Amino acid sequence: MAGTIRAKAAIAGDVTTVQVLIHHPMDSGFVKDAAGKVVPAHFIETLVFSHSGKTLFAANWGPAVSKDPYLKFQYKGGAKGDVIDIAWKDNEGQTDKSTVTVS
Amino acid sequence: MDMIETLEPKPGADRRAMMKGALALGVLGPAFAATAARAAEPAYPAAAFAAKDVDAALTALFGAKPAASDKITLDAPEIAENGAVVPVTASTTLDGVTAIAFVVAENPFKLASYYELPAGVLPTVSNRLKMQRTTQVMAVFKTAGGLFSASREVKVTIGGCGG
Incomplete structure (x- = not known):
């Protein structure tokens, strides 16, 4: 899956705020489709933010995270121009990655 | 399978x-x-996410139960019209936070999300969770000084887990 990640990272003072929105169904495995058939669980399990190979933040998700998940976190020690690597992996083994530059 | x-x-x-x-x-x-995914992604706490009991989920994740703390701010709507998308934010003034977990007590699987915070990350996270029905939502902070939690009720008018 490509192009699923939209991210924003901005620094104010010494605090960098990162926001990400991912396009993903996050199916819980409890919902039935129009034909009454259960839609199998399909959700992102891990989402990792890193900079120069060092993990900045790691999210572990279950099926209770909403469809097209949103996440916001903040960290100290960032700098303007830093490139943050973002990568997710779901329970079906699908992945996507992207980068965002701190502005 | x-x-x-x-x-x-x-x-x-x-x-x-x-x-x-x-x-x-x-x-x-x-x-x-x-469970099957655990082998491929060793860091993912699959057992905790599969737990159908709040205590079991927290024990699988942290190996202990949290103590209630008034230093945690849990921000969630009092009434959520749509349980499929409920914005929840947690933050704290506690020091040395290394992990944050969100638990939704009335969901089939209690643990909703779990975040690991390396040094330098501020102890505040916003995410959006599904809630099947009116429920207690709990944020658990793992700190150098122990496990702390705060809870609040979210009234759900339309459930977010199907049905």
Whole structure:
């Protein structure tokens, strides 16, 4: 899956705020489709933010995270121009990655 | 894993039998899927996410139970019109936070999300969670000084887990 990640990272003072929105169904495995058939669980399990190979933040998700998940976190020690690597992996083994530059 | 295969469409299969199977397996399927994924992603706390009991989830995740703390701010709507998308933010003035977990007490699987915070990350996280019905939501902070939590109720008018 490509192009699923939209991210924003901005620094104010010494605090960098990162926001990400991912396009993903996050199916819980409890919902039935129009034909009454259960839609199998399909959700992102891990989402990792890193900079120069060092993990900045790691999210572990279950099926209770909403469809097209949103996440916001903040960290100290960032700098303007830093490139943050973002990568997710779901329970079906699908992945996507992207980068965002701190502005 | 033939249990999960039964969820796949089978041309010509008797639809009623298929629905019956799907209903019975709907509860078990995600648990098996989560367990299967553990091998590929060792860091993912699959056992905690598969827990159907709040204490079991927290024990699997942290090995202990949290103590209530008034230094945690849990921000969630009092009434959520749509349980499929409930914005929840947690933050704290506690020092040395290394992990944050969100638990939704009335969901089939109690643990909703779990965040690991390396040094330098501020102890505040915003995310959006599904809630099946009116429920207690709990944020658990793992700190150098122990486990702390705060809870609040969110009234859900339309559930977010199907049905």
